[in-house]
Amino acid sequence: VQRYDHIIIGAGICGVTAxxxxxxxxxxxxxxxxxxxxxxxxxxxxxxxxxxxxxxEARIFLRDDAALAAKGIEVRRGASVTHxxxxxxxxxxxxxxxxxxxxxxxxxxxxxxxLAFHDIDGIVPQRLQTxxxxxxxxxxxxxxxxxxxxxxxxxxxIMSYAQQGSxxxxxxxxxxxxxxxxxxxxxxxxxxxxxENGVELRTRTEAVELHRDGDDxxxxxxxxxxxxxxxxxxxxxxxxxxxxxxxxxxxxxRGVLTDEFLRTDVADVYAAGDVAEFLDPLVGVxxxxxxWQNALFQGKLAxxxxxxxxxxxxxxxxxxxxxxxxxxxxxxxxxxAPDRRVVREDGAGTVQLLIKDARxxxxxxxxxxxDRAWVMERIEGRTILTDADLAGFxxx
Amino acid sequence: xxxxxxxKISKIHVDRDxxxxxxxxxxxxxxxxxxxxxxxxxxxxxxGDDAETILMAAxxxxxKAIFLEDENGTQIYPNA
Numbered sequence: 001v002q003r004y005d006h007i008i009i010g011a012g013i014c015g016v017t018a019x020x021x022x023x024x025x026x027x028x029x030x031x032x033x034x035x036x037x038x039x040x041x042x043x044x045x046x047x048x049x050x051x052x053x054x055x056x057e058a059r060i061f062l063r064d065d066a067a068l069a070a071k072g073i074e075v076r077r078g079a080s081v082t083h084x085x086x087x088x089x090x091x092x093x094x095x096x097x098x099x100x101x102x103x104x105x106x107x108x109x110x111x112x113x114x115l116a117f118h119d120i121d122g123i124v125p126q127r128l129q130t131x132x133x134x135x136x137x138x139x140x141x142x143x144x145x146x147x148x149x150x151x152x153x154x155x156x157x158i159m160s161y162a163q164q165g166s167x168x169x170x171x172x173x174x175x176x177x178x179x180x181x182x183x184x185x186x187x188x189x190x191x192x193x194x195x196e197n198g199v200e201l202r203t204r205t206e207a208v209e210l211h212r213d214g215d216d217x218x219x220x221x222x223x224x225x226x227x228x229x230x231x232x233x234x235x236x237x238x239x240x241x242x243x244x245x246x247x248x249x250x251x252x253x254r255g256v257l258t259d260e261f262l263r264t265d266v267a268d269v270y271a272a273g274d275v276a277e278f279l280d281p282l283v284g285v286x287x288x289x290x291x292w293q294n295a296l297f298q299g300k301l302a303x304x305x306x307x308x309x310x311x312x313x314x315x316x317x318x319x320x321x322x323x324x325x326x327x328x329x330x331x332x333x334x335x336x337a338p339d340r341r342v343v344r345e346d347g348a349g350t351v352q353l354l355i356k357d358a359r360x361x362x363x364x365x366x367x368x369x370x371d372r373a374w375v376m377e378r379i380e381g382r383t384i385l386t387d388a389d390l391a392g393f394x395x396x
Numbered sequence: 397x398x399x400x401x402x403x404k405i406s407k408i409h410v411d412r413d414x415x416x417x418x419x420x421x422x423x424x425x426x427x428x429x430x431x432x433x434x435x436x437x438x439x440x441x442x443x444g445d446d447a448e449t450i451l452m453a454a455x456x457x458x459x460k461a462i463f464l465e466d467e468n469g470t471q472i473y474p475n476a
Contacts, residue, residue: 013458045418045458054413061476165444292418292458320435327435330416336429367432 003100004032004074007091009081010107010241013037013043013292014273014299016063018105019073021303029307030379031073032099034091035126038078039131040065045292046097046319047134048156049356052163057131078297081108086249096207103306104258106245106264106271107299110238110290115148121211124136125234128153129158142166146219150177151328153235155323157201159234162324168199169227171219173338181334182364183341186350189366190328197324207232239288255276255288260300270306271318281314282379283333283361291319306392332379342390351375353393357382371396403447407465408454412436413416414461422460425453436463 006022008015011033012313019033035041051116055283059178059237060292065075073150076093080231083092092098105388112127126140127133137160150172161168176187177194203384207222218226226392240255251257251265255277259289262278271278272296294317301313320329326349328337338354345351349367353360353375364377371393378385408428413435417435427444429437445453455461456472464472 025453043458043460045416046460049414049459055459062460063456293423294419296420296456297423318417318419322416322435327417327433329435341462369431369435370433372431372433372435 001098005029005102006104007101008033010109012109014295015107016041017296017299018303021300022072022307025307026315033075034079036080042210047128050134051160052262064346081244084248103268105302107273108241109274110240112238114240119209119363123210125232141230145231146227146229147233149235157233170201171205171207172203181342183352185345186273186352187344189350192264193324193326245313261305272302283336289317293317306373316376329365334362344394402424404466405447405450405464407466408439408442409463410437414459416459418458420456421453424456425449
């Protein structure tokens with residue numbers, strides 16, 4: 001049994017950032033990072049760029065294993081962790097190796113959700129999480145592409161297939177993109193941008209069955225219709241990779257439960273990034289945030305707290321994309337039901353503030369976001385806003 | 397680290413086409429970068445932060461949209 005001072009499960013940006021942070025603060029402790037993909041750590045955020053030919057695949061790699069090894073960070077790739085025993089402080093991998101740790105970080109990320117129904121005739125919808133997924137999307141059969149889902153990944157797939165010259169039909173379970181995160185005006189603006197670019201939106205429509213017809217795929221929809229397509233793409237969110245923690249003694253919910261210091265309920269075990277369901281002091285509840293910025297900064301903070309730090313995670317998260325040329329931005333907590341929404345719309349864009357307990361907890365913007373810094377400051381400062389302040393925002 | 401030459405950055409460039417507005421640079425090197433209305437990182441002061449901080453900000457970019465050069469015009473980041 002090999003012993004490491006620090007074991008990190010997950011070799012994505014979160015895990016690797018944590019390892020580098022630990023090394024910067026502890027020159028001698030042994031560090032092992034275990035990742036299930038075989039590639040060196042890469043940027044998933046760049047995959048849409050690769051698919052759309054904006055950047056070459058070779059550019060997406062962020063860290064070289066030799067450079068990590070030179071810093072005394074050992075990386076095992078292509079190894080999946082099958083079990084953790086928090087009482088014995090051990091981690092076991094599928095190939096039968098057991099390690100013991102001094103401190104453990106769970107940064108195992110998530111995996112794309114799959115369709116809930118089973119009538120899919122062996123058809124595997126395209127996704128956009130891995131290098132292999134991106135290669136498959138590049139090679140997608142042109143013609144008609146059906147995209148299932150309403151979030152950022154669904155939008156990336158829609159834009160990719162549209163750029164390939166395919167007719168794109170988007171199936172949205174609810175009234176539009178991003179579910180409850182958007183107010184009606186923002187939802188309509190985004191829908192307009194997408195449809196103006198030739199994409200057909202079918203709202204309140206779900207795929208209920210997929211089957212093959214020669215080289216085609218037939219999608220049966222909840223309204224009784226059928227779409228004959230050449231390619232199916234899916235982006236319906238991710239599930240945290242926590243199955244290997246069954247029986248570990250570490251508490252999980254939607255993700256691995258942590259406090260604001262990213263500590264789990266078990267001593268010396270931390271969680272960070274897409275897999276962490278952390279107590280967020282900015283909103284006072286636990287939630288899972290799955291984006292680049294969160295993964296990077298939580299990895300850094302976990303590394304600090306694993307080496308004697310005592311810092312609460314309190315950061316306004318942000319994610320944005322350019323949707324057919326229009327900036328689409330999410331700031332702060334957009335996954336928590338607000339008490340009210342304040343919306344300002346003009347020719348250029350639609351800004352929505354999500355208000356809870358008289359504070360802005362999150363914001364969205366479809367179009368140029370001139371107020372970004374103003375909003376950010378108020379989320380960060382947990383500033384109490386009066387009705388007059390909000391009226392002022394609406395008229396600004 | 398102590399035996400290394402001090403890092404010098406003479407030029408910073410943000411590729412607006414690659415930038416997606418993840419905004420990590422503007423958090424790490426907040427005196428150097430800010431996000432504009434279109435959610436693209438722009439340089440407010442090329443000497444706003446020390447070189448190590450600016451390098452950390454560039455390395456944090458998920459699309460490698462920040463390019464750094466030393467005084468000889470050699471690209472420091474991203475590595476070719």
